[in-house]
Amino acid sequence: MKLTMLVLTGLVFASGPPVAQLEKQKLVDLTYPFDDRTIAWPTNKPFQWRKTDWGMTAGGYWYASGDFAMSEHGGTHMDAPLHFGKDRSAVDEIGINRLIGPAVVVDVTTAASENRDYRLSVGDLKGWEAAYGRIPDGAIVLMRSGWGRHWPDKKRYLGTDAPGDTKNLHFPGFSKAAAEFLSKERLIRGIGIDTPSIDYGPSGDFIVHQIINGADLYGLENVANLETLPLHGATIIALPMKIKGGTGGPVRIIAILP
């Protein structure tokens, strides 16, 4: 009886060994590696890495080290609420319980294949709910556009590979109405997408960022491997680098499959 109650409340830990065997669950990595092909916003500092030491030392042992420099907003990263929300949470101020939640994966691959500027609609969200039930409280809502197939080809992924060019960006994003619905009508933790921005490429006002960050919610951008997730039932763990006062930063995102 006690067992049944535990099961109904969610995760149950083995009562024998004092170990939660989370590491034996099926996990997937939703993160691109950072290297010299990592895509950053055209006006942002690209990821730069260099070796500082690399080889055998006089002491006869191997020693290798490096350092790096980058924008808070390149590669697979988190937009903290502070990015577009004045006085909202910096990346280090987001409570860790907000970094874990059920994955709601909304697939718009077909629509995005036909229109590279496609914006996810409230209808797309309602379609997900018709199939799987109301978006659960605490959800992380992931838009799957199929854009991962273009990474790391800048021309295809961004719509332009000209340095500094923000006039010819083309890729799918969320619509303003979807952002309002998610931030006002549902109790989500954040949203994510497999493109460079939660706003679609041609956006001039970044209205989705304004709405989501303004509601103290975060965005996950350049999320990798979304095609490996089921549309419902996975759990996301998205742990960003803890930059004090940062507007975002590199994030390692994993999913626990159901």
Added chain:
Amino acid sequence: MKLTMLVLTGLVFASGPPVAQLEKQKLVDLTYPFDDRTIAWPTNKPFQWRKTDWGMTAGGYWYASGDFAMSEHGGTHMDAPLHFGKDRSAVDEIGINRLIGPAVVVDVTTAASENRDYRLSVGDLKGWEAAYGRIPDGAIVLMRSGWGRHWPDKKRYLGTDAPGDTKNLHFPGFSKAAAEFLSKERLIRGIGIDTPSIDYGPSGDFIVHQIINGADLYGLENVANLETLPLHGATIIALPMKIKGGTGGPVRIIAILP
């Protein structure tokens, strides 16, 4: 019957709502924020951050962004096996299942208070096992020295606050014998510590790094808030930034309390 089997194998997900309620478990953050007080190794590049945009735009909305530069080995970070292990795993090559595991917390606070160069012994590990049983397979073994009380005071934490000074480092670490025991006699995933290095301050040969990284195991350094963990029963999730070919990098570490 099926239920019982599931429980015995570890985590069980609710079969009703398609949601693993991991975010409702009690979680603690074992990560220091990165800022201008973040402690790096005396010879490494310190964490540097700057605002690139910060304020209201001509479009009438808030926009803030920043960029940063740092060593792979400052603040709360992971030493990938490649750091001291030739041809061993780079930080992006560590499978994500290896980043999650049961926490074995070995407390040596009293000994370290009496001797700032204390090295954790095989006897300390055997003492833990006498109390809680054999170190479980897949464990992440955390040495708790109490050094977190010195952060971010460099003089107390490192033993010296002189830039570039590696001759006067004093803080506790693992012993060579403990590193050999853990890497050869037990099946662990990695080790961690609440000091700047898994080797003690005066080390000249970094023998613990050589042994641990040489065995393709990782180290977690400058781990925060270890005093909040029970000595057994917690689960660690340590997700490093995914630097391609990196010898380590900033890591966000959380623990799920039992």
